Amino acid sequence: MTTDLAPANNSAQDLSLLPPAQPIQANSFEQLKNTVEAMQLAARFATEMCKTTAVPDIYRIGSKQNSDRSPDEVIGNAAAAVLYGLELEISPTQALQNIFSVGGKPAIYARTAAALLARKGYRTWTESSTDEAVTVMGTSPDGLVTEASTWTLDRAKKAGYAPTIDEKTGEFRKNKWNKIIGNEKYLSDPQGMLYAKALMEVCRKLAPNLLMGIGDRDDAVVVEDEQSTPRRVPNEARPSSPGVDELRARLGRATSPDASLEVAKPEAPQSDDTQASAPEPETKKPTTAQNRKLSALFERGGLTKDDKNGRRIVFASFFPDRDLGAAPSADETDHVIGELEKIANSGDGDSVLVAFVEDVITNAEQVQQ
Template identity: 30%
Template sequence: MTELTQYQQPNEVALPSIIQTAAKDMNGAMTVANGIVGTSFVPQHFRGKPEEAAAAILYGATLGFDPLTSLQQLYSIGGKPALYSRAMVAVVLSKGHRIWTVEDSPDSVTVAGQRKGSDNVEQITWTIERAKTAGYTSNKNYQRDPHAMLYARASGDVARRIAPDALLGLAYSAEELQLGEGEGTVSTQRVTADQFVKPDPAPTAETKGQDELRAAIQGDTGEAPSDAQLRKMFAVLKENGLEGRDEALGYVAETIGRPIESRNELTRQEVSKVLDSFTPAPEEN
């Protein structure tokens, strides 16, 4: 009887460690989500939705993303997570695999990939004709930038083919869902070809850590800026009358020569370039 009484006590039943860890992580993710879902650095579909944001943060952590990167790159479509193809490529590269562009023309894009330690090379080609056959050409996202969508399909297909384990079995990219595949739809910003990762075909060292992963996602191999460097940049922008987010990002984009949507896209070298733009040139003797 004593043994039965002890067995029925709920407090004495130990939860599996994986559940305990998940509960702890969820509490942490909710704390972060509540702190940022009201900011302009979070995409509109996560604004005011801390539970959705926390789930994305948890899932992104399994892929190696920090919270803000998770919210920028992950989408929930019909209850299934989806990533932009450029993010898929970044994850695969961070695991030491290779992906490179073989052909890149207005009407055809060929992307190849090689799994680390394998001699086999996977190659995928998407052409305008193939897109027509698939029924993509009537989609407004395809019509806006067909070349970018061809690259997205080719690079996403290669990434999933050579390293499905690195991507945790993701079934779709956000671009595929934009074109009408999968379950449901996703509302996203325009994706341009310049935003995609285009690695050199020559072998590169395996990237490590969040800085390299974030840089790969943004298509730049530069080192990520420190928090102190970013604080200094925004302080200087404010001192020079650029207090609004749009004004500040507009000035930064003009200075570094490429469009950006958040400070997370900047490299250390680009932040230095912005700071240098406010430094008076030395007077000539």
């Protein structure tokens, strides 16, 4: 074997193989300038929004999830989400509800991806759905491209998204923090999770240019977000699947899909003639001044006095699991007034408040569907 090297040839012909130096385009500077200005505006918007309860825990200053993060870091994350939202044509308030970070990359929920494609004329639908497998299909606006995706519980296990059993211990595999590896929602709501995976895959196949570099919640294996429950895809005529029942049983979950939704009813107190029951504390009703102030804020947000249902939806959005028909208390009314005032004061005019109200009502309508 020879170790001789070929003599160097410095001819112009050989050097032309190297890429020529390209001058920086003028529009690149303009794009950077616009991005910096947008980031500054997004940070101003996030500074006020992150102080409210109208954002998820990941973007709320002082939340348990952000106990080890400074306010500036939380605001920076929220501002980045707003910027990514603008690129995806999502409003700032919607971006804070639907965009989050996974491993340094922006991620969105499957339902958000489907909504983005629907705006462009794409169609998606569920072809079949059981606890073991879900198939979703979709077509391009012109109908020339059709894509399909089937996600099964076995596929989710192989991908590391669903919990699996350790053959040595007979228990679910756990990480070094003694937490179950995988998303436990595959056990409590397998159809909803499999639907989300299949839907997201179809969206990526149909429009990779729209979702370039965008992940989903399972890219982090487990994303703790109590404020966003995966959509449940019902299947009315199906027996409970043995494989899923076994997984549920190991976690102490209900075998019947309906049993997990049942709420235990409190036992009726037994009458005791010898002892009078203690009177329940009286709930303080909102004052006339509070009602007028709240009504004025609703008006500024675009909700007239006749739009009673819209007002109930926005009011209830500040309290998890609140019944829309429940009568508001003085404390609740005062809290909502404070939050709406913060939102209204976070921008010029009432545009931010109007956008917030529209987003809340839109989200509520999507959940009802």
